[in-house]
Amino acid sequence: MEKIFANLLRRKTLESIKAQGDIENAEGHRLNRVLTSRDILSAGVAAIIGTGIFVLIGAAAHANAGPGIIISFVLASLACGFVSFAYAEFASMIPVAGSAYTYAYATLGEIFAWIIGWDLLLEYAVGASTVASGWSDYFQSLLRGFGVNLPHWMSIASVNSINGITSINLPAILIIVFLTYWLIKGVKHTARMTSIFVVVKLAIVAFFIAVGSFHIDPANYTPFLPFGWSGVLTGAGVVFFAFIGFDAVTTMAEECKDPQKDVPKGVIGSLVVCTILYLLVAAIMTGAMSYTALGGEGEGAPMVKVLNHIGYAWASPLISVGIVAGLTSVLIVTLFAQSRIIMRMSKDGLVTPIFSTLSQKFQTPTWSIVVCGIFVAVTAGLLPIDELSQLTSIGTLFAFIIVCVGVIVLRHKEPDQHRGFRCPGYPFVPVMGALMSFMLMCTMPSTTWIRFIGWMLLGLIVYFGYSKSHSRLGRS
Secondary structure (H helix, E strand, O other): OHHHHHHHOOOOOHHHHHHHHHHHHHOOOOOOOOEOHHHHHHHHHHHHOOHHHHHHHHHHHHHHHHHHHHHHHHHHHHHHHHHHHHHHHHHHHOOOOOOHHHHHHHHOOHHHHHHHHHHHHHHHHHHHHHHHHHHHHHHHHHHHHOOOOOOHHHEEEEEEOOOEEEEEEHHHHHHHHHHHHHHHHOHHHHHHHHHHHHHHHHHHHHHHHHHHHHHOOHHHHOOOOOOHHHHHHHHHHHHHHHHOOHHHHHHHHHHEOOHHHHHHHHHHHHHHHHHHHHHHHHHHHHHHOOHHHOOOOOOOOHHHHHHHHOOOHHHHHHHHHHHHHHHHHHHHHHHHHHHHHHHHHHHOOOOOHHHHOOOOOOOOOHHHHHHHHHHHHHHHHHOOOOOOHHHHHHHHHHHHHHHHHHHHHHHHHOOOOOOOOOOOOOOHHHHHHHHHHHHHHOOOOHHHHHHHHHHHHHHHHHHHHHHHHHOHHHHO
16 A cells, blocks of 8 residues: 555656756757747736636626725735745746646656646636637627628537537637647747737737726725625635636746746746736726626626727727737637646656657647647537636646645755745745635635536546556656
8 A cells, every 4th residue: 555655646856857858858859948038928918818807807896896806806816926936936946848737746746746737738728718719709799890790500609408519619610720730830939929919918908097097986986895805705716717827838938948037037027917907907997987887788898898988989899809819819828838738748658658749840749739729629619618617717726726835845855956936935925825726716616616526536537547557757
């Protein structure tokens, strides 16, 4: 029994992880190191600024927190802030593409690494599918503005329990196919495209802040907490989805010129920038318009409602363009992160070796990108996705807990190990990151917990059926 537990908890030392990277580099199996801290910062902003700022603020204010949504964002950003320091410390020590999966392998052992890797695959797949469905909705609204209406059978995913699939979401499929092709071409191409979309959506957000700030009515802030503090906490759990993505940029570590410095700067910098923008937009939305009118039935996104309310209806198409650009950039980073996670798991022998095969022309994990792209395209195009989006949040929070605990474990096991970035306020900061993440997990409905546990059980079956016996660490 003791040997069984020892095998499950076997961990990769930092030296072995670095040595494996040197071997891969010598064999020509290493990803191209072309990214800078600016690219990482851009990717972080790209991943975070999306559905949250364009949709969730209004919905959460209307149904959960009222003007107190500002406090909800503060709580959610605090949780992510604590966790971001833990990610930054790990990224400065372990400059490979595995993110939380690799961090768990180096601290808690193989079984925890597998659970986190399996969890992240679900997080990114469901997250990308959900975003692709939202992207399709806004893209079709833009087309309707030009008089183009797609037929029902290709505009929305619908499943009939008797006849099966009755319609597909063709735009969602096509955007995933296009981005999959672009990701195969190389990370530098991807970074350039991401930067363009980031500039577009930041310009839209800046426009909204500049215009809306002159139309704030203090009376709209009363009552500030119409749903009480319980509503603020519930709102924090809802808007947490808005911050999902900053962890994905750590998967770019293996393609950075100086990962020990670039990744910590990008992770923390993107979170700071996006938190400031979220707070400003939340304050302006709830100040310029009553929270009771921000959600529910109505025209378009909450930003559109506010602009229409203050007399800037002509700017509504600009917001739609910004939303499409924002969701596209989120998709790019999410698909990128998912392919790098499964690539790293493949290199460790926990999934089939084909996923770690690199294209000789582009030096990208082609099979990993293609398979992930196909899965997301099929899911987004053929299945209606509503409550499944909450799986993304609960999966991310679980990964956050593991990373925070991992920092504490590694500080204890290897206190003298060189750290390019040290988590400030240790051990208070990682402990608070883990506790606040668990608190937000507790706000999730029971159905989400059941689906999450079911996915984890399926992962354990795969691990004991294949991964454990094929583990590269186990063989060595």
